[in-house]
Amino acid sequence: MNSATLTAAKPETVAVDLGERSYEVRIGRGLLARAGEEIVALAGKRRVAILTDETVAARHLPALQAALAAQGIDAPALALPAGEATKRWERLGEAVEWLLAQKIERKDLVIALGGGVIGDLAGFASAILRRGVRFVQIPTTLLAQVDSSVGGKTGINSPQGKNLIGAFHQPALVLADIDVLGTLSPRDFRAGYGEVAKYGLLGDEDFFDWLETAGPTLFADPIALQRAVRQSVQMKAGIVQRDETEQGERALLNLGHTFGHALEQATGYSDRLLHGEGVAIGCTLAFDLSARLGLCSQEAPSRVAAHFVAMGLPSRIADIPGDLPDDEALIALMGQDKKVQDGKLRFILAHGIGRAFVTDAVDPQALRQSLAQSRL
The missing domain is CATH 3.40.50.1970 (Rossmann fold)
Structure with a gap:
C-alpha cells in the first residue's frame, strides 16, 4: 500500500x-x-x-x-x-x-x-x-x-x-x-483478511458479496479497506453489545475457530499456520460440514473455498506445510475448545452464507468426512 x-x-x-x-x-x-x-x-x-x-x-x-x-x-x-x-x-x-x-x-x-x-x-x-x-x-x-x-x-x-x-x-x-497496515507483509495482511471474510460468512451475505469483488483490491485501496474494517467492527460491536461475555450469540464470532485453533495447536503456534489462515481453513470446513449435514446448499462451501483461494489464503488442511496429527487427534484437540459445554463440543455451522448458528448436534462421521476431504 x-x-x-x-x-x-x-x-x-x-x-x-x-x-x-x-x-x-x-x-x-x-x-x-x-x-x-x-x-x-x-x-x-x-x-x-x-x-x-x-x-x-x-x-x-x-x-x-x-x-x-x-x-x-x-x-x-x-x-x-x-x-x-x-x-x-x-x-x-x-x-x-x-x-x-x-x-x-x-x-x-x-x-x-x-x-x-x-x-x-x-x-x-x-x-x-x-x-x-x-x-x-x-x-x-x-x-x-x-x-x-x-x-x-x-x-x-x-x-x-x-x-x-x-x-x-x-x-x-x-x-x-x-x-x-501498509507496513504488513502480504501474508500477514491476507491472514487478517480471513477474519474480515468471517463477518460476511457469519451474518451478512451482502458484505460477503461485496468482498468477493473488493477483497483483492483492499491492500491498495484505502477507501475500500476502511469500509471493510468499519463494517467488521460494526458487526462485532453489535454482537458484543448484545452478548458481552459469550453466553449465546457472541459464539458466532468463532466461526471457523474450532477447527482453526486445533490446527494452530497442532502446528505448535508457529509460522506454519497464522491465525487468520487457520480461520480461513476452519470456515471452509464449517461450510463443508454444514453441507454434509444438509444444512446448506452444496454450492456454499465451494464458493467459500474459491474466495479464500482467490485471496491467496489456504482453504484445506492439505495447504498446511509439514506433518499433522491424524483426524482423531485433531478432534481431540477440538475438545479443549472454549465452547465445549457439559463435555459436548459445539460448532458454528451455517444454513447459508450470512446465516451462521451454534449447535452441538454434529454427526461424528460427517465431521471425519470433512476432515478427510480437506486433506486431499
Missing part, C-alpha cells in the same frame, strides 16, 4: 455501548500521529506505559512516543518478542512486573501497540494489574483492527489449547490507523 497515492478518507467512529464500560473505536488514517491528543482527552496527563513487540516497536513506537511527548506525556515501553509464543505465563509475568516497576496505578493507562498477541497479553496484564487498570488498543495488524482489539477478550495460551486463560476486560479506546 503506497501511502503517497492514497485517497483521503475521513476517520470514522464506531461506538461499543456497554454502559459504564462503553468506548469508541476510531478508524481512519493518521490516528497514530494523533494518539497523544486522544490519550490526553481520555486520561489527562496521568502515567502511561506501552506494551509492544520488537517488530512493531521498530516500525511504529517512535511515532507513538513522539505523539505522546508532544502532549507532555513520557511513555516508557516494553518490547516483547514477536509471535504467538509470547502469549504465555512467562511473558505475562514479565509484562506485569514491568508495569509495576513503572508504578502504573489504577487510574493510569496501559497502551497495547501491536497485533492480536500484544493486544491479548496487554489486555490481560491490565485486567489483573491492581485488579484492573485501563488500557488502550492501538492495533497494527488487519486481524487486530477488525477483531481482537474490540470486545474485551484478553488472555494467553496454554499447552492445553489457545486462549484458555484470560479475562473479559474492555479497552477504554481503540485507535485503528489504516496507514500502519
Whole structure:
C-alpha cells in the first residue's frame, strides 16, 4: 500500500455501548500521529506505559512516543518478542512486573501497540494489574483492527489449547490507523483478511458479496479497506453489545475457530499456520460440514473455498506445510475448545452464507468426512 497515492478518507467512529464500560473505536488514517491528543482527552496527563513487540516497536513506537511527548506525556515501553509464543505465563509475568516497576496505578493507562498477541497479553496484564487498570488498543495488524482489539477478550495460551486463560476486560479506546497496515507483509495482511471474510460468512451475505469483488483490491485501496474494517467492527460491536461475555450469540464470532485453533495447536503456534489462515481453513470446513449435514446448499462451501483461494489464503488442511496429527487427534484437540459445554463440543455451522448458528448436534462421521476431504 503506497501511502503517497492514497485517497483521503475521513476517520470514522464506531461506538461499543456497554454502559459504564462503553468506548469508541476510531478508524481512519493518521490516528497514530494523533494518539497523544486522544490519550490526553481520555486520561489527562496521568502515567502511561506501552506494551509492544520488537517488530512493531521498530516500525511504529517512535511515532507513538513522539505523539505522546508532544502532549507532555513520557511513555516508557516494553518490547516483547514477536509471535504467538509470547502469549504465555512467562511473558505475562514479565509484562506485569514491568508495569509495576513503572508504578502504573489504577487510574493510569496501559497502551497495547501491536497485533492480536500484544493486544491479548496487554489486555490481560491490565485486567489483573491492581485488579484492573485501563488500557488502550492501538492495533497494527488487519486481524487486530477488525477483531481482537474490540470486545474485551484478553488472555494467553496454554499447552492445553489457545486462549484458555484470560479475562473479559474492555479497552477504554481503540485507535485503528489504516496507514500502519501498509507496513504488513502480504501474508500477514491476507491472514487478517480471513477474519474480515468471517463477518460476511457469519451474518451478512451482502458484505460477503461485496468482498468477493473488493477483497483483492483492499491492500491498495484505502477507501475500500476502511469500509471493510468499519463494517467488521460494526458487526462485532453489535454482537458484543448484545452478548458481552459469550453466553449465546457472541459464539458466532468463532466461526471457523474450532477447527482453526486445533490446527494452530497442532502446528505448535508457529509460522506454519497464522491465525487468520487457520480461520480461513476452519470456515471452509464449517461450510463443508454444514453441507454434509444438509444444512446448506452444496454450492456454499465451494464458493467459500474459491474466495479464500482467490485471496491467496489456504482453504484445506492439505495447504498446511509439514506433518499433522491424524483426524482423531485433531478432534481431540477440538475438545479443549472454549465452547465445549457439559463435555459436548459445539460448532458454528451455517444454513447459508450470512446465516451462521451454534449447535452441538454434529454427526461424528460427517465431521471425519470433512476432515478427510480437506486433506486431499
